Amino acid sequence: DTVLTQSPALAVSPGERVSISCRASEGVNSYMHWYQQKPGQQPKLLIYKASNLASGVPARFSGSGSGTDFTLTIDPVEADDTATYFCQQSWNDPYTFGAGTKLELK
Amino acid sequence: EVQLVESGGGLVQPGRSLKLSCAASGFTFSNYYMAWVRQAPKKGLEWVATISTSGSRTYYPDSVKGRFTISRDNAKSSLYLQMNSLKSEDTATYYCARRSYAQNYFDYWGQGVMVTVSS
Numbered sequence: 001d002t003v004l005t006q007s008p009a010l011a012v013s014p015g016e017r018v019s020i021s022c023r024a025s026e027g028v029n030s031y032m033h034w035y036q037q038k039p040g041q042q043p044k045l046l047i048y049k050a051s052n053l054a055s056g057v058p059a060r061f062s063g064s065g066s067g068t069d070f071t072l073t074i075d076p077v078e079a080d081d082t083a084t085y086f087c088q089q090s091w092n093d094p095y096t097f098g099a100g101t102k103l104e105l106k
Numbered sequence: 107e108v109q110l111v112e113s114g115g116g117l118v119q120p121g122r123s124l125k126l127s128c129a130a131s132g133f134t135f136s137n138y139y140m141a142w143v144r145q146a147p148k149k150g151l152e153w154v155a156t157i158s159t160s161g162s163r164t165y166y167p168d169s170v171k172g173r174f175t176i177s178r179d180n181a182k183s184s185l186y187l188q189m190n191s192l193k194s195e196d197t198a199t200y201y202c203a204r205r206s207y208a209q210n211y212f213d214y215w216g217q218g219v220m221v222t223v224s225s
């Protein structure tokens with residue numbers, strides 16, 4: 001299975017820029033997607049196919065990357081962005097998710 | 107507004123069965139592939155099953171293949187997950203999710219239903 005590796009946690013101050021990384025154990029082309037999950041809620045799609053903003057998602061969120069290295073960027077970070085962010089690949093079977101990066105605000 | 111509402115969760119003994127349901131509304135259910143994704147307590151997400159629009163094709167990871175069966179009733183706009191031979195490691199919140207049209211990501215998720223497998 002394709003393993004997706006994410007940093008466990010990050011802490012940033014409101015107004016700053018933050019980059020959350022996701023590294024795949026094998027190439028996934030551009031088929032990497034990002035989700036936001038707030039405590040007690042279901043995941044919400046943010047970015048699909050590496051760099052496409054999902055409907056209704058603020059332009060503060062952006063995605064980049066291809067192959068094995070991908071990045072979700074939030075600029076500027078707001079207090080409401082406190083959440084866990086998951087990457088998911090759909091190039092290799094089975095679809096897999098990263099373990100998530102917990103974003104905390106200072 | 108797209109809505110996905112799961113039901114049927116609860117406490118079940120190892121080796122027993124449970125069937126989850128998901129009621130969909132706000133979109134043309136029969137036009138979309140649907141899926142189940144689970145999340146063990148304090149853990150990450152794991153894709154569990156996907157079903158085609160007509161129900162003729164189903165897909166599973168090895169971890170549940172042969173034990174779980176995904177199905178749908180387009181007339182009722184409902185999705186199901188039959189879980190047999192349950193194990194403690196199946197304990198998780200199960201989410202019903204809509205697969206984006208022609209793409210393998212999930213654009214809408216239900217609120218989830220908890221399944222606890224324990225004696």
